[in-house]
Amino acid sequence: MSVESLQADIDLLRKQLNEKERALAELKVAECKVGDALTNEEISRYSRQIIMPEIGPRGQLKLKAASVLVVGVGGLGCPAALYLAGAGVGRIGLVDYDCVELSNLHRQVLHSEASLGQPKVQSAADSLRRLNGAVRVDCVRTVLDGAGAPAVLAGYDVVLDATDNAPTRYLLSDACVLAGVPLVSGSALQLEGQLTVYGHDGGPCYRCLFPEPPPPGAVTSCGDGGVLGVVPGTIGVLQALEAIKLVLGLPGVLSGRLLVFDAADCSFRSIRLRGRSAGCAACGDQPSVTRLVDYEQFCRSRACDKEESLHLLSDADRISAGALSEMLLGGEKHLLVDVRTPTEFELCHIPGATNLPMKDLGRPACLDALREYIRQHRGDPEFPVLVVCRRGNDSQKAVQELRTSLSDLSVSVRDVAGGLQAWAKAVDPHFPVY
Template sequence: MNQERYTRQTILKGFGLEGQKKLVKAKILVIGAGGLGVPVLTYLNAMGVGKIGIVDNDVVSITNLHRQVLYDEGDIGESKVIAALKKLMAQNPDGEIVVYNTFLTTKNAIEIITDYDVVVDTSDNFPTRYLVNDACVILNKPFVYGALHGYEGQVSVFNYKGGPTYRCLFPQMPKENEVPNCNEHGVLGIIPGIIGNLQALEAVKVIVGIGEVLSGKLLIFDGLQQSYQKIKFKLNSENRKRKKLQDFYEWNDPCEIIPNVSADELQNLLSDKAQIIDVRTIEEYENYHIPESIHIPLDSLETNSDKINFSIPVYLLCQSGKRSETAFRQLKEKHPESSLFSILGGLNQYLAACS
């Protein structure tokens, strides 16, 4: 350990050299290398955490850059974990960075999480959060939670020293159509930085043993009012009795097969003048769209399906590939004989492939 690098931390009363040694010995897993993950990774690495694991299977797109400040335009199209690895090693070569170029699943969650002391979940979807929670309960690992919604954010720490779990606060997973996401509703670039840094702080407090950890408390930040509030919640002891993971955590039936084409193939489809249905919002479409596409927002798809020619293949497009799958299910139910396809990775993957 290069003690000079961390002098401003080690002279801090209540932290000291002993606190720094605990960080150096610590192993922290960060799930997600996006808006929340970037500040978490940047500060934990800079502060001298000995081993950091990164789980993500996404690539850098230009729409990431306003908030994911670890990346730049030269990284567009590259795996996020590989791009992050390069930047973090240049920032501080003292620590060990382990990358998992995959999404967290029921098949790998236990194996990956086992090796770490603390899990910081910076994912952006409920299935992953419930999977992280259950794996952490089974393995008795504390898990630092963060979430975003518009100008607001939330932070808490679950499963800490026998404390409440994620399911104690959110017992049931919401339905997919009840959940907003930043592709549809946007996110102000600075908000992930604030929430991600609060998550990093909680992880440090857990490792070093300083301050009051946000266990049993949900911190809510309102960026427009610059205000914080805390909501207390209690442990439901039944939620700590879990011994195995669920068979699946996805919103969709895991046996359901959705025909799809890759974003790389979209260029060929455009050359063939294929029927592309863009199901994003009006704002997203006006900001950028493929000229040849037909715009029908997802929330009006059923009432405007007469704009679609179901006698020829229909290719459904959104920003990341999630809403196009929802559109597929809606249309397939009403038009079972039609040839419907979802474009994998959506415009994010398409723009990355074109860069």
């Protein structure tokens, strides 16, 4: 190689190096200009995430300009909203119809004893504003339905489904498809949680996976099945993570995948979901869902998770808690059957009650024991068999089932109207209510 050739190579390398240095300098100037839009307080507050190369000043400005709607301010929505506000999401919407109850506090971390009886949206908004006064928090206290959903969702970049009922899940999925925004969906029950993202990057929507709603009563709520508070806490935080990734445009979003968390062994599994269905009624090639409908009618169940009082029996087939108390005090012969789970029975029960869970009512061994007890203890042809549960709904179903099973015996089968909650209200104010 000649001296001239070597010098030419050196000159070329210097030129390339100068061009790279100039490009880096221009990038730094651009970053500084973007950083100027963040105040000193914001730079200090969010510094630990701004210094990450995945976020930087530009990413923090994206978060500041973003809007995220959280539907359901309970065990999932509270931790999700908390971390969205902490991350600096500029606008957070909260939707819920309910008020804070004591039983909420073990998992719904935005609420406190001081907020008992307050609307959940107001209690949560107050907590978020105490954490980050720069975040705009909008509250909508309502049971979301097809008529009001479009106006509520308008203007939001991402929606979080933090509810636990089928009508709202279908409603939010359809509404997000029509609005063209991604939906971060979470659920939690007992020791298991699930998380996925619908309607993003060509992924499926909720209807793609579940074209038809489940049978009424098939979806168990936390109020019926129970939940360990840290499980919705874990899923709610992950919902916030997915929302932040969507806002920032980061890879790895849970679209087309279902994350399953098992708290029993603290394990996570990622399950690949079916892709978007071309025949989907909502997001398919020829969608038939072009407007939102009555989703309670579609699912034949309620969007409100407050248990509805059933009226399966006539008044003559039921007795009041007060009448039961008088029967107990008078020493009248009877059989009081408590159809709750053994765990609930152990938690609290009326003295003298026999535990026969709903799931065991049809088992021959349980029925044989019940029939033998009645034969041994009845003193008149209309031996009273009384059935009680927590709120007076399962007990009515049990009465119908027992009347068929015990039809060959001369017994009077009735339920205790209002269940143990009525007992606590009318008879024993110190009886636990859960």
